[in-house]
Amino acid sequence: MWLTAQAAFAAAFLYILISYADIAYKQSRSRLPPGPRQLPLIGNILQVPLEYQERVFAQWSRQYGDVVYARLFRTPTIILGTLQTARDLMDKRSAKYSGRPRSVMLKEMLDWDRLMVVLDYGDLWRKHRKWIQGSFNDKASLLAWQVVQRREVCVLLSLLLSKPESFLQHLKRYSAALIMETVYGHTVTSDNDEYVAVIEEAMKGTVESGTAGATPVDFFPILKYVPSWMPGAQYKRQALHVRRLVQEANNKPFEMVKRLMTLGRAKPSVVSSLLEASTRAGTLTEDELDIKGAGGALYGPGTDTTNSVMTTFFLAMVLHPEVLKKAQEEIDQVVGAERLPDFPDREKLPYVECVVKEVxxxxxPLPLGIPHRVTENDGYLGYEVPKGAMIIPNIWSMSMNAEIYPEPAQFRPERFLDMNPNLVDFADPRGYVFGFGRRICPGRQFADASVWLVIASVVATFNIRTAKDIMGNELVPEASYDSGIVSHPHPFACSIMPRSSRSIATVMEAKSALDA
Known part of the structure; x- marks a missing residue:
């Protein structure tokens, strides 16, 4: 009888405790933005798919509002579904919203501890940003790199003339060659360049290791201490393998620059300039690891996203020949057929500019951007934004907002010409695809110029059409892309032909002039 009473009392006490906990949770939760119902301990993690998370997040935004709260295991997460909310928080309040979530896998296990894109906001991040801005964001630097951009575009056009079926490989080579030349002063002369191969292997292993800040070991850091020999510790064995690749990718081109500097044969580059400046300042010992890390960190963000954008351009032209024709007519009128488009032509080619924006x-290229972290408690629209919350900008949802971009699934550059003038700057995709606030890509102007020159030059010299099978049937690709940190259109075939014999001559003359 006594045991029964004791059990009843314990049950009642437990019920009261749970009730109070539930009330406290609801009261606390009521001050947070709305979001999907959570499960104990794991939160909403089971509701987040392994692929195309941006689509599920967009669905949540339609259901719960522009600002959505979720919990991924122990991590409070705020998902921003519209451009206005991202601008309000990540741009206007960037002092609070410039942190990064802790990335155990990327920084601590793979040795990307000086990768600027995942560095937390602080002195080391400021140091790296200052270096990169000085190398890629001021007018003098941008003008200096135009020689490299022109040369590599000519190489790309020549490769498209000789082997058009390998256009995807040529685009990848262009992105890699730009970064290797500007960062290390190394000219890529073949598809199997030894330095590019090393870095590409490290990047591939890094991507396969998972999204920064969102792998199991990021949610449960204790997992990094699990011995690699234990069953189920494949992630640890893979991390050790990739770590060696990352170290080689950072060391090999860096040591090449140092060796050439000693011989007096190093070409101008970001790394050589930083090494020279640190030597003059007497800070080389403390700066060397940072310079090495800064150089290695520029390759992935500088190549993968650029390659994605250019591949999207080719896909769009295959599916929309009317857009290509209209852009060609504009270039023919402004530039003519005797030379390639050049940077001073840009402001005279408004339709080509709209094509770039629409691409x-x-x-x-980055459907969910790179997550930020809020560094202090904040409030927005009457809701709490708790300190330490991960902030995810759903860039895909922003780019597909029908209120700003009617019929968003359609590729229609004219939308920017027809747009309300008061909306044009706000709706320019370059205002959000490169990030927000203090974390915006410091090399965005260089990247955008590199993309523009390819698009304008290809439009001027080539026709891009659907490929055909052996029976003569058109192989129309789908407007689809793979899931990942960086979105790439699914591989597709197309027909790439020079517009005329004059186009061939223009390409060869331009290449000869630059090679002279």
């Missing part, structure tokens, strides 16, 4: 928007 960024249609299949945005």
């Amino acid at each position: 960024y928007r249609w299949i945005c």
Whole structure:
């Protein structure tokens, strides 16, 4: 009888405790933005798919509002579904919203501890940003790199003339060659360049290791201490393998620059300039690891996203020959057929500019951007934003907002010409695909110029059409992309032919002039 009473008392006490906990949770939760119902301990993690998370997040935004709260295991997460909310918080309040979530896998296990894109906001991040801005964001630097951009565009056009079926490989080579030349002063002369191969292998292993800040070991850091020999510790064995690749990718091109500097044969580059400046300042010992890390960190963000945008352009032209024709007519009128488009022509080619904008928007290269972290408690629209919350900007949802971009699934550059003048700057995709606030890509102007020159030059010299099978049937590709940190259109075939014999001559003359 006594045991029964004791059991009843314990049950009642437990019920009261749970009730109070539930009330406290609801009261606390009521001050947070709305969001999907959570499960104990794991939160909403089971509701987040392994692929195309941006689509589920967009669905949540339609259901719960522009600002959505979720919990991924122990991590409070705020998902921003509209451009206005991202601008309000990540741009206007960037002092609070410039942190990064802790990335155990990327920084602590793979040794990307000086990768600027995942560095937390602080002195080391400021140091790296200052270096990169000085190398890629001021007018003098941008003008200096134009020689490299022109040369590599000519190489790309020549490769498209000789082997058009390998256009995807040529685009990848262009992105890699730009970064290797500007960062290390190394000219890429073949598809199997030894330095590019090393870095590409490290990047591939890094991507396969998972999204920064969102792998199991990021949610449960204790997992990094699990011995690699234990069953189920494949992630640890893979991390050790990739770590060696990352170290080689950072060391090999860096040591090449140092060796050439000693011999007096190093070409101008970001790394050589930083090494020279640190030597003059007497800070080389403390700066060397940071310079090495800064150089290695520029390759992935500088190549993968650029390659994605250019591949999207080719896909769009295959599916929309009317857009290509209209852009060609504009270039023919402004530039003519005797030379290639050049940077001073840009402001005279408004339709080509709209094509570039629409390419960024249609299949945005970073659908969920790179997560931020809020560094202090904040409030927005009457809701609490708790300190330490991960902030995810759903860039895909922003680019597909029908209120700003009617019929968003359609590739239609004219939308920017027809747009309300008061909306044009706000709706320019370059205002969000490169990030927000203090974390915006410091090399965005260089990247955008590199993309523009390719698009304008290809439009001027080539016709891009659907490929045909052996029976003569058109192989129309789908407007689809793979899931990942960076979105790439699914591989597709197309027909790439020079517009005329004059186009061939123009390409060869331009290449000869630059090679002279």
